[in-house]
Amino acid sequence: MNLIVTGATSFLGTALVRRLLRQGHQIYAVVRPNSPNRTRFEHEIAAVLPGSGGKAALHILELDMERSDRLPQMISASCQVFIHLGWDGAGSDNRKNARVQRKNVQDSMKALEAARKLGCRKFLFSGSQAEYGLCQSVMTEETECVPVSEYGKAKLEFYRQAIRQVAVWNEQAAAGASDCQPEKPGNRFLMEYIHTRIFSIYGPGDHPGSLVSTCLQTFREGGRMELGDCDQMWNYLYIDDLTEGLAALALSGKPVGYTGITDGVRQPESGIYNLAGSETATRPLKDYVEDIRRLCGGRGICLYGQLPPNAEGQAQLIPDIGKIRLAVGWEPNISFEKGIKHMIETGRRDYCIICGHRLPDKPLMVLDGMPASAQDIPGAEQVDQDRGIRLRLCQCGSCGLVQFDCGPVGYYRDVIRSGGYSTTMAELRTSQYRHLIETYHLEGRKFLEVGCGRGEFLKFLTGFPVKAYGIEHCEDLVETARREGLQVFKGFTEKEDTILGTEGPYDVFLSFNFLEHQPEPGVMLDCIRNNLSDGGIGLITVPSLEYILQYDGYYELIRDHIAYYTFDTLRYLLERHGFQVLEEDMVNRDTLSVIVKKREPIDISGLSDSYGRIRKQIEELMADIERRNKKLAVWGASHQGFTLAATTCLGKCAAYMIDSAPFKQGRFAPASHLPIVAPEHFFQEPADAILIVAPGYTEEIAGVIRQRFGGKVEIMTLRTDCVEKL
Numbered sequence: 230m231n232l233i234v235t236g237a238t239s240f241l242g243t244a245l246v247r248r249l250l251r252q253g254h255q256i257y258a259v260v261r262p263n264s265p266n267r268t269r270f271e272h273e274i275a276a277v278l279p280g281s282g283g284k285a286a287l288h289i290l291e292l293d294m295e296r297s298d299r300l301p302q303m304i305s306a307s308c309q310v311f312i313h314l315g316w317d318g319a320g321s322d323n324r325k326n327a328r329v330q331r332k333n334v335q336d337s338m339k340a341l342e343a344a345r346k347l348g349c350r351k352f353l354f355s356g357s358q359a360e361y362g363l364c365q366s367v368m369t370e371e372t373e374c375v376p377v378s379e380y381g382k383a384k385l386e387f388y389r390q391a392i393r394q395v396a397v398w399n400e401q402a403a404a405g406a407s408d409c410q411p412e413k414p415g416n417r418f419l420m421e422y423i424h425t426r427i428f429s430i431y432g433p434g435d436h437p438g439s440l441v442s443t444c445l446q447t448f449r450e451g452g453r454m455e456l457g458d459c460d461q462m463w464n465y466l467y468i469d470d471l472t473e474g475l476a477a478l479a480l481s482g483k484p485v486g487y488t489g490i491t492d493g494v495r496q497p498e499s500g501i502y503n504l505a506g507s508e509t510a511t512r513p514l515k516d517y518v519e520d521i522r523r524l525c526g527g528r529g530i531c532l533y534g535q536l537p538p539n540a541e542g543q544a545q546l547i548p549d550i551g552k553i554r555l556a557v558g559w560e561p562n563i564s565f566e567k568g569i570k571h572m573i574e575t576g577r578r579d580y581c582i583i584c585g586h587r588l589p590d591k592p593l594m595v596l597d598g599m600p601a602s603a604q605d606i607p608g609a610e611q612v613d614q615d616r617g618i619r620l621r622l623c624q625c626g627s628c629g630l631v632q633f634d635c636g637p638v639g640y641y642r643d644v645i646r647s648g649g650y651s652t653t654m655a656e657l658r659t660s661q662y663r664h665l666i667e668t669y670h671l672e673g674r675k676f677l678e679v680g681c682g683r684g685e686f687l688k689f690l691t692g693f694p695v696k697a698y699g700i701e702h703c704e705d706l707v708e709t710a711r712r713e714g715l716q717v718f719k720g721f722t723e724k725e726d727t728i729l730g731t732e733g734p735y736d737v738f739l740s741f742n743f744l745e746h747q748p749e750p751g752v753m754l755d756c757i758r759n760n761l762s763d764g765g766i767g768l769i770t771v772p773s774l775e776y777i778l779q780y781d782g783y784y785e786l787i788r789d790h791i792a793y794y795t796f797d798t799l800r801y802l803l804e805r806h807g808f809q810v811l812e813e814d815m816v817n818r819d820t821l822s823v824i825v826k827k828r829e830p831i832d833i834s835g836l837s838d839s840y841g842r843i844r845k846q847i848e849e850l851m852a853d854i855e856r857r858n859k860k861l862a863v864w865g866a867s868h869q870g871f872t873l874a875a876t877t878c879l880g881k882c883a884a885y886m887i888d889s890a891p892f893k894q895g896r897f898a899p900a901s902h903l904p905i906v907a908p909e910h911f912f913q914e915p916a917d918a919i920l921i922v923a924p925g926y927t928e929e930i931a932g933v934i935r936q937r938f939g940g941k942v943e944i945m946t947l948r949t950d951c952v953e954k955l
Contacts (some may be wrong), residue, residue: 230480231306233349235259235294235340236314238266241427245312246287250274252480255286257304259315262291263754265724268585273434290420294336299342310351310479311344313337318380330383333336333445338386338394345398345403352395353423353479358505358546360385360426369549370426370501386596392500395422396489408551421486421500423478426507428548432468433572437679438638441465444518445572446639449524452605454514455535459515463545466506467568470561477557486558505548507561517565524569527650577634581804582627582748582792587893588634591620593788596786600639603789604645620788631774631793638789641719641746642702643750644682658689658741661768665737665824666693667919670767674736677729679757680743683711691715695737700729722756734762740769742820745790754806758827761934765827767808771799776819785819796821818828839950840876846952847877850945854918860884862916864930865923866893866905872900873922873947875900884916911938918943931955 232249236242237258247335253539260267274287294315316337318329329827337354359381360374376382387939402419414619431441447454476754478485487500515533522529553559563571579588596618618730624631666672672694681687681699683706690697699717701707710717718730729735738757747753757767773791786793794802800810808825816822854861863870863879866888874880880901887908888894894907919942921930927946944955 230310231255231257231308232312232553233257233259233300233304233308233344233347234309234312234314236355237289238270239314240436241430241468242314243270243400243434243469245314245472245475246270248469248476250287252259252476254257255288255306257288257290257306257308259297259300260290260291260316261293263725265749269580272585272587274618276735294340294600295332295829297336297340297343300340301717304347307349308344308349308720310353311313311340311347311349312353312475312479313340313344314355315340324378324380327379327895330379334383334387334390334764338390341391348771349420351421351423351479352391353425353475353486354387354391355475356384356424356426356501357381358426358503358548360388363544364547364643364782365545367547367549368503370499370503370552377772388501391422391424391622392487392489395420395487398912399489399736403545420830421484421488422500423486424499425475425478426501426503427466427471427733428503428546429463429465430471430593430615431465431572432470434468438767440518441521441569441572441875444521445525445569446636448522449573449601451528451601451607452639453530453532454518454522455532456533457536457538459513459518461514461543462511462547463514463891464503464506464511464548465565465568466516467559467563467565470506471504473562474553474557474559477559478502478553481557502553502556503548503550504553505546505550505561506565508549510561510565511547519586520565521569522574524566578619578636578748579634581628581630582750583630583798583805584625584628584634586627588623588632589626592623594622594783595873596620596622596783598635599786599788601788602640603787604638604640610781619644620786622786628798630798631795633661633791635788635791637746637748637791638878640703641789641791643647643706644680644701644703644743645943646682646685653817654686655689656805658686661816661822662690662693665766666695667767671695671766675734676737676739677733677735677760678739678741679722679753680730681710681715681717682706684713684715684742684883686739687715687717688713690739696732698730698732698735722753725752725755725759725900726757729760731757733760734765734767735760738765738767738768739878742770743771744769745771745792745794748791750792750802751806754803754808756884758807761827763829765826766811768822769799769803769825770820770822773815773819773821774798775815775821794821796823799823842950843873843947843952844877847879850920850952851878851882855882857917859917860915861918861920862887863903864888864919864921864934865926866890867923869899869924869947870922871898874898874903879903879920883920884914885910887911887919907935908933916942918945921946921955927955 232254234242234246234256237246246258249256251608289936316333318324323329343353344548359378360376361368361372362375362377366370374385376385379652396629434808444454519533581588597619601618621634623634675696676690678687678699681701684699687699689696701717701722702721706720707717720729744750774795796813803810803825807828809828810823810825812824814822824873861883862885863883866886870886880903883903886898886903887907888905893905896905919934921927923930931944934942945952946955
C-alpha cells in the first residue's frame with residue numbers, strides 16, 4: 230500500500246515508518262525542513278530498506294505542517310492511508326500555549342483536506358490520553374473528556390472538527406457528489422477517520438527528558454533521582470507494541486473508523502481507540518521506577534517526595550483497551566521488564582555525533598569499570614551502591630571523530646571547573662584574549678562566553694576594552710557569577726534558533742573546553758552562529774586527542790568527554806557548520822585552540838550584474854539582426870550555450886544551434902528547445918551571423934566558419950561578459 234506519514238522523524242514516527250517499510254509498503258514521509266532528527270531518521274531507516282526485498286520504498290517530503298495542503302501537488306501516486314503524527318509543541322512548554330495548539334488544529338485540518346484530495350480511504354490521527362483530563366477511574370473511549378492542558382484541548386478539538394468534516398464529505402460521496410480522486414465503483418465509504426488516544430510510551434529513541442530515559446541514565450550512573458510521591462496509578466506501553474497497534478488499525482481490511490454514514494442497519498463506530506499497556510499492567514508509578522532501578526543493577530538512589538505535585542492536579546492513568554482488542558485483535562506483547570532490558574542492551578548510540586554516519590560495530594577500545602561521571606562523586610551513604618560502567622571508544626569511518634558511543638552525562642549543559650582561577654589558567658586566558666583583540670581589532674565589541682560557569686574566565690576578560698557577557702545553564706552558577714558583578718544570562722544552546730541572552734547579536738564568542746561534552750555539537754555551533762553578527766569571530770578550545778595518543782594516556786578518557794577531537798576533526802566540524810578556521814594552535818601542552826570566523830555567503834553581485842548586462846546585450850544584438858532582416862545562429866551546444874539560450878532571447882530569436890558532436894545533433898537545447906544541428910545544416914538554411922558560445926574553441930570555430938561558410942558571415946563571440954565581433 231501507499232501510505233503518508235507526517236511527523237516521520239519523531240520518536241513515534243521513526244518507529245512506525247520502520248515497521249511499515251519492513252512490511253513492504255511505500256511510505257511518503259513528511260518531515261519538517263531542517264528537522265534536527267532528519268539525519269538520525271535516515272540512518273535508522275537505511276538499515277530497514279535492504280531487508281524489504283526491494284518491495285518497500287521511502288519518499289521523503291520536506292514540508293511544514295502549515296503547508297500540508299500542498300501534498301496533493303507533491304504526490305502523484307494513489308495513496309490509501311494518511312497517518313497524521315505531526316504536531317508542534319508536544320513535550321514542551323508549548324503544551325500550555327493556546328496559540329500554538331490552535332495552530333496545530335488548523336494545520337491538521339489542512340492535512341485532513343489533503344488526505345481527501347489524495348483519495349485516502351483512511352485518516353489515522355495520533356490523539357492523546359490528555360484529552361480525558363484528570364480522570365480518577367478507568368478510561369474507556371466513552372469516558373467524558375475534560376482536558377486540562379491546552380495540548381489535550383487541542384487534540385480533542387481536532388477530533389470534533391474532523392468527524393464533522395468527514396461526515397459531510399462522506400454524505401456527499403454517498404450522494405455521488407464527491408470531488409476527490411476516483412474510488413472503486415459502488416464503494417460509498419470515501420474515508421474512515423480513526424482517532425487513537427495514546428498513553429505513556431517508552432522505548433529506544435525516546436526523548437532523553439522522559440521519566441524512563443532519565444531514570445535509566447541516572448541509575449546506570451549510580452546517581453540520585455529526585456521524584457514526586459509517585460503514588461499515582463500508571464500504565465506504560467512499549468514503542469513496538471504501539472506501532473503494531475497503529476499499523477493494525479491503519480491496514481485493517483474491515484471498517485474500524487468513523488464515517489458519518491448511517492443507513493438504519495449499522496451505526497458507524499466512533500473511530501476512537503485507546504492504545505496503552507494491558508489492564509493488568511496498570512500499577513503505581515513508584516513500582517515502575519523501582520523496576521528500572523532493579524534492572525540497572527540496583528545502582529542509584531530514589532528520593533521520593535522531593536518534587537511538588539502538579540499544580541493542575543494528580544493524573545491517574547487507568548486505561549481500558551478492550552475496544553481495539555475486539556476491533557483488530559491487538560494485544561500488547563512486551564512486558565515492562567523486557568522493554569527496559571532491551572533499552573539497556575541497545576542503549577549505545579550507533580551514529581556519529583558530527584556527521585550522522587553509522588559507527589562501526591567493533592570499537593577501538595572497551596573500558597570496563599569506568600567512572601560513570603567525573604562530578605557525581607559518591608559520599609559515604611552512596612558508596613556501597615556505586616558501580617563502574619562499560620565504555621566503548623569508537624571512531625567514525627566517515628569523518629574520523631573518536632567518540633564514546635553512549636549518551637552524555639546528565640549535567641553536560643553545565644560548566645563545572647575546579648582550576649578556573651589558577652595562575653596558569655589566568656595567564657593563558659589573558660594571553661589568548663590579548664592576541665584575539667589586538668589581532669582582529671575587537672576593541673569595544675560584544676563578547677559572549679558560551680558555557681561560562683561561575684565566570685572564572687569571563688572575569689579576566691573584563692580587564693580589556695570590550696563588552697563581556699556570559700551564558701550558563703546552571704542557575705546556581707549564574708547567580709554566583711552575577712554576585713561577582715558579571716553580566717551572565719541563564720540559558721543553553723538547546724536548538725539552532727535559541728536566542729542567547731538579551732544583548733545579541735554578539736561580535737565574538739568564546740568556548741573553553743565545553744564542546745567535547747556535547748552530544749549534538751553541530752546544534753551548539755549552529756545556535757552560536759545564529760547569535761553572531763556578520764563576520765563574527767570565535768575562540769574555541771577542546772582537549773587534544775593528539776596529546777592523549779602521544780603519551781598513551783588512557784587515563785585521560787572519561788565519560789564526561791563524549792568526543793575526542795584532533796585538529797582535522799575539529800576543523801571538519803567547524804567548517805560543516807558555517808565557520809572558517811583562521812588560526813590553529815596547541816596550548817598548555819594538551820589543548821587544541823582555534824580562532825574562527827563566521828562564514829558569510831559568497832558575493833555573487835558580479836554574477837547578478839553580468840546576468841542583467843549580457844541579457845541586455847543579447848537583446849540589442851537580436852534587435853539589430855531583426856532590423857536588418859538577417860538571421861542569426863548559435864554555435865556551441867555546450868552548457869554555456871544552453872544557459873544563454875534559456876535565459877536570454879536567443880532561445881526564441883536564433884534560428885538554430887550548431888554543434889559538431891553527432892550525439893547532440895537532432896536534439897533540442899534544454900529549456901529553450903532551440904534545435905541542435907550539424908554544421909552542414911548551414912547550407913540548407915544559411916545564417917547571416919553566428920554567435921560562438923564555446924569558450925576555449927572560439928578561434929578554431931571561427932576559422933571553420935570562414936573556410937566553409939565564406940567571409941560574408943558575421944562572426945561574434947561572448948568573451949567574459951560582453952559580445953564581441955571577430
